[in-house]
Amino acid sequence: MIGVAPATNGISAYGMLNFLAAHREAKDAVGSVIPAVDDGTAGSAFVTETGQGGMTRPGVEYATVSSRSDLVVQLHESQ
Template sequence: MRVSARQVGEFVETVLAATGADRVDLVGHSQGGLVPLYFINHLGGESKVGTMIGVAPATNGISAYGILHFLAAHSQAKDAVGKVIPAVDDGTAGSAFVTETGEGGMTRPGVEYATVSSRHDLVVQLSESQLPPGPNVSNVVVQDFCPENLTNHGTMVYDDITLRIVRNLLDPETAVAPACHPVAPLP
């Protein structure tokens, strides 16, 4: 994930140079909600990011309901899973990467932050996705806008209600209330 954070930084530099903007807004899903925090907190991104939104983010690392902590205690199983899903080592709650990302606090004063999470996410629990409360932090739960929306980790990026919430967070001056309707937990 450190390599990914550096790549995010390189892309941010490219966008800033091409647009002449002072800052960019970042929106990331899952580990894409954790990697930008490392960029902001440790690679100079604090002065380059205006808003950072994580959708179903692995902000505090994930435990997979305790499975990842079990794997961490059994090196052969951990190595086998790590070969298939390399992000598991960095993305596990309590990992060196997650701990380092949070050094000095998970947020910085000059950046606006938001998380958009679902109570029906079976990959990232609410406590794993949300940032600590602060004046520049909004932790949004989709079901607070629409209780019958059953969107989950994999479907949030396709869900029109989630996308409306993200658009509203990016541009609050033109915010439009999401149109609530039932959403099945299927793609």
């Protein structure tokens, strides 16, 4: 599995997604345009489920590609 600056732990977008989670109408509006918001938010059911039992699985080889300047592409909080 090769992850290119993956959001392994989900993201909060500097707290913005947490704000949306607390305001259902806003979250639904954003989620209708960007469906990944529900799954990709830190602490979401999807992120929690995929992290159960650890972040890796036996028999799978992993590589992560990222750089120090990936803040524009991927927030450091999610790696």
